[in-house]
Every structure is written in structure tokens, then in C-alpha cells.
Amino acid sequence: MKYSIFSLARNALSRHERWPLAWRSPRPKPRYDAVIVGGGGHGLATAYYLAKEHGLTNVAVLEKGYLGGGNTGRNTTIVRSNYHLDPNVHFYEFSLKLWEGLAQDLNFNVMYSARGVLNLVHTPADMDAAMRRGNAMRLNGIDARFLTTGEIARRIPNLDCSPDARFPIHGGLLQPRGGTVRHDAVAWGYARAADARGVDIIQQCEVTGIRIEDGAVAGVDTTQGFIATPKLGLAVAGHTGRLAAMAGLTLPIETHVLQALVSDPVKPVLDTVVTSGAVHFYVSQSDKGELVMGGDLDFCNSYAQRGNLPIIEHVVGACLALFPAFGRLKVMRTWGGICDMTMDGSPIVGKLPVKGLYMTGGWCYGGFKATPASGWLHAYTIARDEPHPLNAAFTLERFAQGRTIDEKGAGPIPWAH
Amino acid sequence: MLLIPCPWCGPRAQVEFTYGGDATVRRPGPDAPEAAWVEYVYVRDNPAGPHHEWWLHGAGCRRWFRVRRDTRTHEILGSAPPGQELRGGAA
Numbered sequence: 431m432k433y434s435i436f437s438l439a440r441n442a443l444s445r446h447e448r449w450p451l452a453w454r455s456p457r458p459k460p461r462y463d464a465v466i467v468g469g470g471g472h473g474l475a476t477a478y479y480l481a482k483e484h485g486l487t488n489v490a491v492l493e494k495g496y497l498g499g500g501n502t503g504r505n506t507t508i509v510r511s512n513y514h515l516d517p518n519v520h521f522y523e524f525s526l527k528l529w530e531g532l533a534q535d536l537n538f539n540v541m542y543s544a545r546g547v548l549n550l551v552h553t554p555a556d557m558d559a560a561m562r563r564g565n566a567m568r569l570n571g572i573d574a575r576f577l578t579t580g581e582i583a584r585r586i587p588n589l590d591c592s593p594d595a596r597f598p599i600h601g602g603l604l605q606p607r608g609g610t611v612r613h614d615a616v617a618w619g620y621a622r623a624a625d626a627r628g629v630d631i632i633q634q635c636e637v638t639g640i641r642i643e644d645g646a647v648a649g650v651d652t653t654q655g656f657i658a659t660p661k662l663g664l665a666v667a668g669h670t671g672r673l674a675a676m677a678g679l680t681l682p683i684e685t686h687v688l689q690a691l692v693s694d695p696v697k698p699v700l701d702t703v704v705t706s707g708a709v710h711f712y713v714s715q716s717d718k719g720e721l722v723m724g725g726d727l728d729f730c731n732s733y734a735q736r737g738n739l740p741i742i743e744h745v746v747g748a749c750l751a752l753f754p755a756f757g758r759l760k761v762m763r764t765w766g767g768i769c770d771m772t773m774d775g776s777p778i779v780g781k782l783p784v785k786g787l788y789m790t791g792g793w794c795y796g797g798f799k800a801t802p803a804s805g806w807l808h809a810y811t812i813a814r815d816e817p818h819p820l821n822a823a824f825t826l827e828r829f830a831q832g833r834t835i836d837e838k839g840a841g842p843i844p845w846a847h
Numbered sequence: 848m849l850l851i852p853c854p855w856c857g858p859r860a861q862v863e864f865t866y867g868g869d870a871t872v873r874r875p876g877p878d879a880p881e882a883a884w885v886e887y888v889y890v891r892d893n894p895a896g897p898h899h900e901w902w903l904h905g906a907g908c909r910r911w912f913r914v915r916r917d918t919r920t921h922e923i924l925g926s927a928p929p930g931q932e933l934r935g936g937a938a
Binding site: 729 | 848861862865868869882885888889891892893898900918919
């Protein structure tokens with residue numbers, strides 16, 4: 431069924447009790463042309479674009495829990511393409527362009543809100559870096575505007591822009607097309623659209639082993655039995671290393687936990703995504719009215735999907751230094767998601783050194799904004815067995831070749847990216 | 848909040864420490880092939896379970912030591928100074 435004003439009116443007459451299910455829950459078939467592991471945004475997007483762009487519809491998505499129950503449902507919903515290095519610039523801009531048309535493409539309201547992403551600048555060195563990045567963006571045709579302190583104070587009245595602020599604000603780099611997207615809707619929208627094109631979405635199905643015959647993928651062992659496939663794509667975020675180990679690979683990746691939190695809901699107080707690199711803090715207000723915020727990783731390896739209080743304290747401290755008025759709010763909920771942190775802070779999207787094995791991963795803590803491009807390019811690579819120019823640089827081999835893509839210049843310290 | 852057992856100062860709050868990463872990697876010899884250096888610099892076992900790692904007690908005795916910690920639960924299984932056997936927990 432196509433969602434529209436007419437379907438809404440029709441279903442209103444039947445008291446909304448006859449909406450069809452958005453996707454099927456089939457039993458796995460014994461064999462697929464391609465299997466994607468991970469039913470989050472990246473995996474579901476991969477399956478959708480395999481079907482839509484490449485006509486590959488005999489495809490299964492295997493999810494060990496429920497759809498969008500991992501990092502797709504745990505991120506802070508920010509989308510942007512304000513990068514500096516060429517491979518990142520082009521990749522994330524491609525992603526942002528897909529975000530802009532995604533609701534129409536999927537016939538599902540993903541609530542893309544181009545409310546602007548503002549990076550605050552606190553020091554002259556910050557200023558140089560922001561100008562340099564902003565100019566790189568503009569040279570690549572991406573929207574970037576430098577705002578003065580006065581312009582910021584008018585746009586974001588709650589922000590402490592006074593000269594005696596704990597972190598004085600010298601200006602900021604704004605990407606107006608950046609913003610937020612309703613994260614759950616991304617998983618649901620891709621799932622519904624992929625299912626409509628024939629993709630089997632199989633939840634509660636954990637991969638327990640990868641079978642390799644003559645150096646090529648033969649299939650996967652799962653909690654619902656063996657499934658044969660010549661092409662296997664991994665889109666499993668923090669568990670990428672575990673899955674790759676099933677194929678005998680060790681990756682330049684460590685798994686770390688990233689926390690986020692929300693305040694109690696209030697009336698609209700903040701209409702822009704505000705970030706500060708100097709204190710490493712970001713905040714936006716959700717449509718429900720909660721202030722959604724986050725900061726640093728917990729800085730030690732973790733698969734726990736929950737973190738420790740010192741980081742929460744740091745995030746809240748940063749929030750209050752920038753927005754003193756938010757001191758009356760309460761923290762309503764905190765949670766953690768586990769991220770596959772690579773050794774250069776950039777993802778690995780492409781072929782792995784086993785025939786028929788592909789991955790989109792190593793997204794560090796910036797994977798949500800990449801979801802559409804990640805799925806699109808992962809699908810392209812799987813369908814053609816070769817990368818697209820937009821993901822050709824994001825190889826596993828780049829580390830050994832000295833071609834790392836280190837946006838932050840932090841070196842091979844995964845928790846520093 | 849982790850309570851980290853410094854071998855010299857005893858159990859202290861996590862905020863006194865800085866993480867130093869995987870303690871199982873070994874610097875190759877100067878004649879080692881390039882592949883060994885790639886392994887050393889970039890590749891990590893990244894276990895889901897007991898992890899052998901470096902910590903620095905920066906706000907205390909300012910010494911480095913090793914900890915074995917379960918990455919699934921954050922439970923600390925043992926700690927030891929460099930060069931000494933790490934007691935506590937399974938290998």
C-alpha cells in the first residue's frame with residue numbers, strides 16, 4: 431500500500447484497525463543470491479538498493495534482535511556533510527543528497543529536518559580550522575557559512591555568547607542543510623521499501639558462523655539453520671570484528687561504547703544542532719521536546735552497550751557551560767551503543783579478502799549520517815564485485831598501503847577519533 | 848564508575864586514570880617485515896570478553912600498569928605492574 435493522504439483518510443474510516451503490516455516476517459529460504467547481516471539502517475539500506483538499483487531481489491537481511499535495535503536506534507540523529515578530506519567530503523555529501531530525497535523515495539516520512547548544524551569556535555586556532563574546513567566544503571560545492579558571535583547570539587538566544595563565558599564563542603561554522611532525521615523511521619522505511627521489492631527480512635536470526643569453501647563464501651550458519659549464499663555483506667557496527675573473525679580475518683578496529691542522553695521534554699528552545707569540538711559536545715532538540723546530547727567515547731574497549739558516569743558528567747557539564755538556562759532540566763534517560771572504531775577514524779566500505787565477502791563498517795561514532803550512502807555503495811560493491819569511485823578509498827588495505835584517511839589527524843589510536 | 852586497582856595505590860576511581868589500549872601488542876624487531884609493523888600499528892584482536900590493557904594512574908602515582916577487564920561487563924579481573932604476571936580472572 432502506498433502511504434498518502436488518501437490511504438490515511440481511508441484508514442481513518444476503519445478506525446486505523448486495518449493498516450497492513452509494513453513488512454513480512456518470512457522463514458529463511460535455503461539459498462539467497464545475497465545475504466546481509468545486520469538489520470539496522472546500513473543493512474536494510476544495502477538490501478533496498480540491491481533490489482532497487484541492481485535488480486537483485488533474492489536477498490535476505492538477518493538480524494539477531496529486532497530491526498533498528500542497535501546503533502540505528504541509539505544515535506543522536508544528526509546528519510551533515512561538513513568534512514575536510516576529499517574522500518569524506520564526497521561520500522557524506524552523496525549521503526546528504528540521498529537524505530534530502532529519502533522520504534519521497536521510500537514513501538515513508540523519515541522526518542529529515544534541515545535545521546542547520548553549527549560547529550562552535552572557541553579559540554583562534556579553532557577559527558583557522560573552521561575556516562579551512564568551510565572553504566574546503568565550499569570548493570566542493572557544499573553549503574558552509576561562517577557566523578559571527580553576534581549572528582550566533584541572535585540565532586541561538588539560550589547559548590552563552592558573553593565574553594566571560596567558560597568557553598567564549600568566537601564564531602561558528604554553519605552547514606544549513608545539515609540537521610536531524612528520525613532514526614527509527616529510517617530503519618522502518620528501508621525495511622518496508624526493501625520488503626516491497628521482495629527482500630526477506632528475518633529477525634531473531636543470529637549468525638553463528640561463516641562457511642568458506644575454496645576461498646569463497648558458501649553461506650552462513652544461523653540460529654535458524656544454514657543459509658547458502660555466494661555474496662555476504664556485513665553491516666553490524668560494533669560487532670564487525672566478531673563477524674570478520676568467523677571468516678578468519680582480524681581487522682584494524684576496536685569496539686568502544688558511546689553514550690548519549692536526553693533531558694525531560696520541554697517546549698521548543700533550540701532549533702539548530704549545536705556542537706563544540708573543543709569540549710566535544712553536541713545537542714539538538716527532538717520533536718518530542720527532549721534535548722538530545724552526547725560527547726566523548728568512554729575511552730576503553732567495550733561491548734557492553736552501556737557506559738560509566740564520568741562521561742555523562744562531562745557531557746552535562748559542557749551543556750551547562752554553553753547553555754546555563756538548561757540547568758533546570760533533568761536527565762531523563764542515558765544509554766550506550768557500541769561502535770567499531772577504526773585506526774584512522776574513517777569507515778571500511780568494500781570487499782574483504784575472501785571472495786564474496788563485503789562489509790560496510792568501521793563507522794566509528796558517525797555512522798547514522800552515512801546510512802543511505804553506506805547502503806547504496808555497499809550494494810553497488812556487492813552487485814558488481816568492485817567498488818564505486820565514491821567508496822574506492824575506504825578499503826581495508828589502505829592501512830598497510832599508507833593511505834589512511836585521518837580526518838582528525840589523531841593517528842592509530844581508535845578511541846581518539 | 849570503574850574502580851581500578853592500581854598495583855601501587857590500591858583501588859581508585861576511574862577519573863584518576865588514562866587508558867592506554869591493548870597490552871598484548873609487541874613492538875617488532877627493527878628487521879621485522881613490513882607486515883609485522885602493519886599488525887603492530889593497526890591490527891587488534893578486539894575481544895568480546897577478557898581484555899588485557901594498559902592504564903596510567905595520571906592523578907596518582909603516575910605509573911603505567913596492566914589490567915585485565917571484561918569488555919562485555921566492565922568487570923575488572925586483575926591488575927599488575929609491567930613485567931609481572933597478571934593475577935586474577937581467567938587467561
